[in-house]
Structures are given as structure tokens and as C-alpha cells.
Amino acid sequence: MLSSVLSKSQCAACKFCCSFRRQSLWETPLFPPEVVEKLSKPNEYGVVGVFRAVDNLRCNNTVDEPQKNCAGRLVLENNYRTDDPEEEVPCTFLDPQKGCILKGEDKPFDCSIWPLRIMNKDGKLVIALTPTCSAIGAVPSQALVELVQNGLGEKIFEYAKTHPYIVKEYKEGFPIIL
Ligand code: SF4
Known part of the structure; x- marks a missing residue:
């Protein structure tokens, strides 16, 4: 979605947004219910993800299956090997050579709009720029x-509107674009 301002080769060479320090776990990918259902069991990619329901109240669930039909956040917390706060763990679906292994229909919307974020600032939804993408920079360009x-x-x-779980709380230092 950002191909006019961010080339695939730039992303392939970087992959910063697909690895997470502990302090960045709030940014791990969010998947819609049908993709959680698919990726949390053996699938065409040969990689099974672990997910945590992001908004239980909105799930169309049952007592027997409390996480069924929930959007899910990928769980990476258990993958750290050291206590170093700078340690990064890759997304379960990141291939070190090929990049993201997911096809377009399974790739989280949140990932496809990075480094843009939709955020709640004092009750109002805004589109803001995550200032840590080295290719885009900390300040939005005119093109962006x-x-x-x-x-x-x-x-x-x-x-x-249909996937409200992607809305994050506003963070200071994220330039608002819209
Ligand atoms: S789902 Fe794909 S694009 Fe998103 S963080 Fe994981 S590897 Fe990166």
C-alpha cells in the first residue's frame, strides 16, 4: 500500500518492523479471526503461530472455545533467549532470506500499512507515522x-471500522498526518 514511497527492496533489506524487542511487543502483528483460525494449526506455510485474543468482548465465542472467532495478536514473549532488553525476536512468519512468507490475503493489514498507524488521540482517530522506520524517516515526507x-x-x-482492534493508543512523538 505504500509502494510509491517505500520499495519492496528497501523493506527486504531491513525487516526492522518484523522483529521485536520486549518494549515493542505492543506492535506485534494483529490478525483477523479467520486468519488466526488458519495459522494457529498446520497450514500451507508450514509454520504454526501462537495467538492471544485481542478483544475478547467482541469475539463470537463460546464457553468451550473461549478464543474462537477472535482477532489475535501474535505471541512472541516466550521466544526470548536472554534478559537483554535489546534482544530482538523475529515474527513467526519471517523468513530471514525471503522476508514475510504470508500471501497478501493472510498478511495483517497492520503490516501492510507500516509505518503508518491508526491511533486514538484523546478520543479522536488519527493516522500517525511511526518515527522509527529508517527508510521513511521520522518526519512524514510530502509524498507520504x-x-x-x-x-x-x-x-x-x-x-x-470493521477491525477496531487495529486502533492503538496514541504515543507521543508519532507525527500525525491526518
Ligand atoms: S506478518 Fe509478515 S510483515 Fe507482518 S511482522 Fe510478520 S513477517 Fe513481518
Whole structure:
């Protein structure tokens, strides 16, 4: 979705947003219920993910299957090998050579809009830039602002209406674009 301002080769060479320090676990990928269902058992990718329901109240669940039909956050907490706060663990679906192994239909929307984020700032939804993407930079370029203002922002707001779990609390230092 950001291919006009961020090339695939830049992302392939970096993969920063697919690895997580403990302090970044709030950013691990969020998957819709049908993809959680698919990826939490043996699947075409040969990799099974572990997920935690992100919003139990909205799940269409049952007592017997409390996590069924829930959107899920990928659980990586148990993959750290040291106590070093700088240690990074890769996303379960990251291949060190090929990058993300997921096809477009299974890739989280959140990943496809990185480093953009939809956030709740004082009760209002905003589109903000995560300032740590080295390719995009900490300040939104004119090209990125135009991309967001000319349709992408609206697409993100629309997606969040049906997938409200992607909305994050606003963080200081994230420039607001829309
Ligand atoms: S799902 Fe794919 S794009 Fe998203 S963090 Fe994992 S490897 Fe990266």
C-alpha cells in the first residue's frame, strides 16, 4: 500500500518492523479471526503461530472455545533467549532470506500499512507515522502526506471500522498526518 514511497527492496533489506524487542511487543502483528483460525494449526506455510485474543468482548465465542472467532495478536514473549532488553525476536512468519512468507490475503493489514498507524488521540482517530522506520524517516515526507490525504488514510479509517482492534493508543512523538 505504500509502494510509491517505500520499495519492496528497501523493506527486504531491513525487516526492522518484523522483529521485536520486549518494549515493542505492543506492535506485534494483529490478525483477523479467520486468519488466526488458519495459522494457529498446520497450514500451507508450514509454520504454526501462537495467538492471544485481542478483544475478547467482541469475539463470537463460546464457553468451550473461549478464543474462537477472535482477532489475535501474535505471541512472541516466550521466544526470548536472554534478559537483554535489546534482544530482538523475529515474527513467526519471517523468513530471514525471503522476508514475510504470508500471501497478501493472510498478511495483517497492520503490516501492510507500516509505518503508518491508526491511533486514538484523546478520543479522536488519527493516522500517525511511526518515527522509527529508517527508510521513511521520522518526519512524514510530502509524498507520504499526499498518499495518506489522497485515499490511503480513508482506506485505513474504513478498515478500522470493521477491525477496531487495529486502533492503538496514541504515543507521543508519532507525527500525525491526518
Ligand atoms: S506478518 Fe509478515 S510483515 Fe507482518 S511482522 Fe510478520 S513477517 Fe513481518
